[in-house]
Amino acid sequence: MNRPKQARNPDRLQYLTSAVDLQGCPEDTVPEVAFVGRSNAGKSTLINGIAGARIAQTSSTPGKTTMLNFYSSKHYRLVDMPGYGFSARSGDQQASWKDMIEPYLATRGNLVGLVIIMDIRRDWTKDEQDLVDWFGPRDLPMGIVLTKADKLSKTEIAERAEAMKADTGCDDVLVTSSLKKTGFEDVEEFIFHTFIKVGET
């Protein structure tokens, strides 16, 4: 609990590159984990929390939400996808989903898993279910991270996490708070053990 922040993983995540299409993605030699979530879900904050440093720009930065942003550490990359939400998306957002995100999620050979990031106060909707149904044929593991746990009481957090498991059928529901700096190591460990499997015998 009191160990120094950088001690467990000296190979912290760092910003690698951004791409606007599949051709612009880095070489597919390292396992990649896709992070998807609505705008404002807390995706960038989560990436910064895992990195232990400000490597991802938060949503007020123009342009960053239209690209695939790659972050790398020794064993894997995180790929930050632009926000989704079919009904709410503008023409531009729909185009980037069709031209960039769908091809990436459907065909990227080194993609090993998907993490859906949600504000803990939001319900699972048809948008998330559509995404999961669409992604289903790839048969890759998935996890859900509920952010902003500091907005709720301990009891409410437990209730929301259980409700999410029941609604989605996904048992891998993790909870984080950037204010309290909690849950980031759990997410990192989940990524390693479920997607990357480094260190497992």
Ligand code: GDP
């Ligand atoms: P993104 O659009 O999904 O990348 O979301 P951001 O990471 O930019 O976060 C959106 C807003 O939510 C920002 O104002 C963050 O400071 C805030 N936020 C993110 N995570 C947390 C959290 O765990 N607790 C609280 N209270 N606010 C958070």
